[in-house]
Amino acid sequence: MIKVTIDDKRLEVEPGTTIMAAAEKAGIFIPRLCSHELLEPYGACRVCSVEIEQNGRTKVVTSCNYPIRSELTVRTNSERATKTRSMVLEMMLARWPKVKVVKDMAAHEGITQARFSHPLVDNNENACILCGRCVNICRNGVRQNVLSFEGRGSSRQVSMPYQQVPAECVGCGACEWICPTGAIKMIDDPNGSADWDRIRRAGMVVTRELILFDDDQCQMRRKGTSNLVDVMNDYDLLPVHNYRFGSHPDAKFVQSEVFASKFVTNGLPDGCALGCDMACAHAADDFELQTGPDKGKRVIVDGPEYETVGGSTNMGIFDPRWILEMNYYCDNYGIDTISFCTLMAFVMECYENGILDKEKTGGLELNFGAKDAAMEVLHQMARGEGFGLVAGQGIRRMKKKFAEEYGADPKFLQDIGMEAKGLEYSEYVTKESLAQQGGYGIALKGAQHDEAWLIFMDMVNKQIPSFEDKAEALHYFPMWRTWFGLNGLCKLPWNDIEPEDNAQEKEPHKVPKHTQAYCDFFAGVTGREVSADDLITMSERVYNFQRIFNLKMGFGTREHDAIPYRSVGPVTEEEYLSRQDRYDEQLKELEGDSVAGMSTAEKLQMLRKHREDRYAKLLDAVYLRRGWTSNGIPRIETAKKLGIDKVDGLVELLKEHGAH
């Protein structure tokens, strides 16, 4: 710590603290113009000049960017400092006599009229005063490089190339928001929104946080969702070997930094959604393909997203180049990376268990980690030949085939075949997360995380500890997340960046400040005031309708919300033993000391019973909370309350399935 004296107040600061920050700490305000909390110090306006004394020498410096590195004395109102500041403001007043912020600041220094005329006097009230805030927020804040300076000296101005709005400008409005004089006006009014200004202000809530906190939170802008690889591996949630394990020492080879620094070299978003300040979707550029029809080509690969990396570790593959290659071909073949990875992990476990062999795979050795063979299966799937014809049918049909044709144990296949409602699981190990088990199991489309991605709040942030919390979360979040789908919005900016004080909120996992921003957004677009609860109601209506639609198609009952046991607990003794301490502990809490003498097989059985019971209870609780019957069917009164009962035949369908 370094001792500083500012205007006779003494304090100690960390080395590198700027004088301005230190002064703020001491409760002294230094006037400023180009400086802003969202921006790196720029040091251009010089309004924040102060006089410092160090080793008997004095000089005037700008407080916004002067780092304190050794003991010093600062005078914010010495004669020299004041003279510099006043003269700077007097010149600005001479050039921009009508600009309010200039007038106010000059008046504060006792100047109401400049003593001289300025050759470039500009009487516009909203003149640009060249503070550079807009350029800096555009380039360094929202990282869009749309605004820049033009010319030099007295002809310097803020501009866009050739005075035209470039295609890269997404109209985020950050420049208008940060401009102290109103010189920048957005002239766009997309689709006749009711209150465009309100929409942009709501957006700035998130923009501001992204600029200030993203580098310390998730690094979505630099790494995108792949940042989760590191977190999931640390928390034992990264699927390895068909969800048997939750971490692996080799995960370091595919962690986010590898992709961010070695492959995603252009640093640009892939343009997933123009206008997004988070811009988390990246692309690996100039990537040379090693296999398949495009072998030898240098291509751009979108991603990789977390799921694609997690899917690969699930197959026991820890090779970043292979992951990009697989990502590329899945994209080009029109195959979902998650489904491919999860079904291949299942195939590999079957191969290792002897359910499959080389004869059945057409000569491919498909152990965990067999990356070349796995890539070949991908190509075969696309070509519709060989073992690709089998794998390409997905886990649900493979289970049937393997049991019926290869005589495999259907119960084992059911336990390890990671699908629900026929859709392959996405890439999280849910054994310890009851909430996520429900999230996968109850989801309308099958085992995907989009509807209820609760694993992070459950296991990393530990925000929903009790059974009731989890059941409530399984009501609230699927509805909340459905709302994004209803409005065509991405949910990542909702909780992949959080306000600085989010942890102090009553319900931090809901990120209340952002929920409010979305209410403002909705009102800004439609002109209709809404509360956070209103948003949930909108979703409930659709969600229940979708559930009933499932019912009509033969899927919407409790039995369809069942999940494979691998996602609930350890299936094999090997799995149990790999986390024996954890499981023993849990059993001891439930059953007392009697557990001590049991064999692993017995303990495995006992744990399974507990966990399956617990899942069943969760379903009961969630159904109740949603106004459904114990068979998972919306009650008629629920349908009435939501106003969807008027749909032809809907009530009859519900009655048919025992709802009342």
Place this chain on the structure above:
Amino acid sequence: MAQLKIEPEKIDAIISKWNSDAEFTIEMMQDVQDLYRHLPRQALMRISKATKTDLGRLYHIATFYKAFSLEPRGEHSIQVCMGTACHVKGATRVMDALARTLDVEPGKTTPDLKYTLEGVRCLGCCSLAPVVAMDDEIFSHVDSSMVTRVMRRHERTMRERGEEGDA
């Protein structure tokens, strides 16, 4: 010299000469400026793409450095040295005389795109002050009464060179 049709391959050749290195965008732009006497928009776009440098930055560079111009400069450049030594020996009078003769403001190009008249900071020939550089021909001890003569002499030099070039 009259090189105003923009050929993308020539621009790309310049970019490759500097290895598409973003640290050498200024050099690329100088080469383009020499080739076309200005920076065509298409050239900036190509440099931007090849070097992964945003157009805004290139535009700032193009309007920041004196070497660049977004509008075509004249076929011949007339540079009046405005260094201190030339100033104290009457460079301002020479500049005024040239501006009058060409009927063009300093820094501007004649409407027929023949001459661009500009003041430049020291050419480093202070012993010859006042100095005027017409293209790469340097005229020394120029005074305001000499400008027409000097221009005629330069035209002759250019003609002779052209004939040499043709032969």
Place this chain on the structure above:
Amino acid sequence: MPKLDLNNFKQEAQKFRSNLDAIPSSLMVCHCTTCLAAGAQKVHQALELELEKRNLQNKVRVKTTGVTAFCAMGPVVIAQPSGTFYGRTRPQDAPELIEHVAEGKELERLLFKDKDGKTIARQEDIPFVAKQKPVVLRNRSVLDPTDINDAIAHGAYEAIFNLLKKETDGEAIIDIIHRSGIRGRGGGGFPAGLKWKSARKAAKERLEPVFVVCNADEGDPGAYMDRSIVEADPHSLIEGMMIGALAVGATEGFVYIRREYPLALERLSNALDQARKKGLLGKSILGSDFSFDIKIHRGAGAFVCGESTALFASMEGKAGEPRAKYVHSVEFGFRDKPTVLNNVETWANIAQIINNGPEWFASMGTGDVSKSPWSGSSGTKVFSLVGNVEYTGLVEVPMGMTLRQIVFDVGGGVEGGRKLKAVQTGGPSGGCLPESKLDLHVDFDTLQEAGSMMGSGGLIVMDERTCMVDVAKYFVDFLMGESCGKCTPCREGLSCLHEILHRITEGKGKPDDLVLLEDLGAMLKDGALCGLGQTAANPVLSTLRYFRDEYDAHIEQGRCPAGVCKALIKYTIEPDKCTGCRLCVKPCPTDCISGEKDKPHTIDHGKCIQCGTCMDACPEDAIRVE
């Protein structure tokens, strides 16, 4: 071209020297920008043609050389080994010149004549040259800058050879540089040894690469020392940078050079190519484990790029805007890495310091630098002595010479015997010193105390016909065009200063204006972001300090005593001087001069626009300014 290494270097150098000695006489034709502009190329060709015609190639050779420094006399040819100086040569002088040199005689009519008409044959005896102490310019008139063998024959790369041969440690090299007391010649005067030390330390601590950079963006108007050094002896610069790189542990170096210096650029590129082919640059230099190479960045026309942080920005391919230097650029410079930045002249001194020892260097100049480089200014300094002075050109003298000695003893006094008004030093960052300050010693610290600065070495003599308000306005105008516009004080301050000065030169000044000028000046000094802005008011403040009466004359009497400010002057023709030759009539743009041939003419003041063309045209000095 065979590669040089630590084993064959000495023999090869000897071989180059013997080759040189094989032909007894040389005619060194100066190919500096100035001499070329004056027609040196044609003289050179004529000499070669003549040599061929007479078949004298084995007796005399015609060689290119980079600079003779006595620029006023261009095109200059020097006969070696006699050192005979021939100025203002023309192609038609070639036959006579060759004839005389081949016979070992002097060509009387082309020899230099001093003001008293005395003929001086040898270059070294000409007063302009005799008072100088060439260190950086030691190879002027002898070296062919386009031929590395010639450079090696004259001792180039000996210093780096010895350092590599003896496997000298970087710290030891820095110690030598430190003890020499050499301070940066670009204007700042920061001790080079300290700079190198910090860079080496920062790189070691942070395990980061370090760069050496040469600032050849010489931009001060009226200064061309660096250009001349690069044109005349590019290898001295390259060798200096190599030594710097070896000392701080750099493998990459850069030269940032003005594009307005095409000849210097060409000579430097050529020298780098030759050095690479000789194994003096690139991987494993001279077969040692030291690797280093130099790239060139061409400036694109921005004075502010002489400022270190702006220069780095420009090298990174950005607009040259400076940033705050509260964190030193020697620690966070080019690409945010430790960087040693010195200017051409500083680098060109380095090999000499290694060859002759730090004590030799410290023995020249002022103060005692044995304890600290801050306590004096050691070595020599090159100045470009220009303006209204009799002999213009490059002057290299030991630090500490007085301005009077430089202007009068070396430069031969004011042109045409007129009265001296001021000496301007330090370019736009410097100031104008009056006659009363001529006995100041020229070094880093003394000039600063007097309100000017040494800067990079421009020294412009101004005679009584110079208006100091106009000079102040000139510099402000120059800087206004060069300010990057990032910080308010510089961008707005210069506009305001210019507005006020313009008003004064128009005769519309107010007494309060001088207070305003001082206030704006103080604000720039304290408030501007970079060196350009902080010193921008120096020309205004120094002229206010020493020539206040001229400001007063403009403001109070509406008079420009020097007769420069258009709005305040009137041209008239002195009837007794005018011969009626009519030379002024034709160039007059407004046809306002009339009269009969061979009789005194008159000016119609209703039509006159005060352009001054008549005064320039008049051979009789008959035009008077009032």
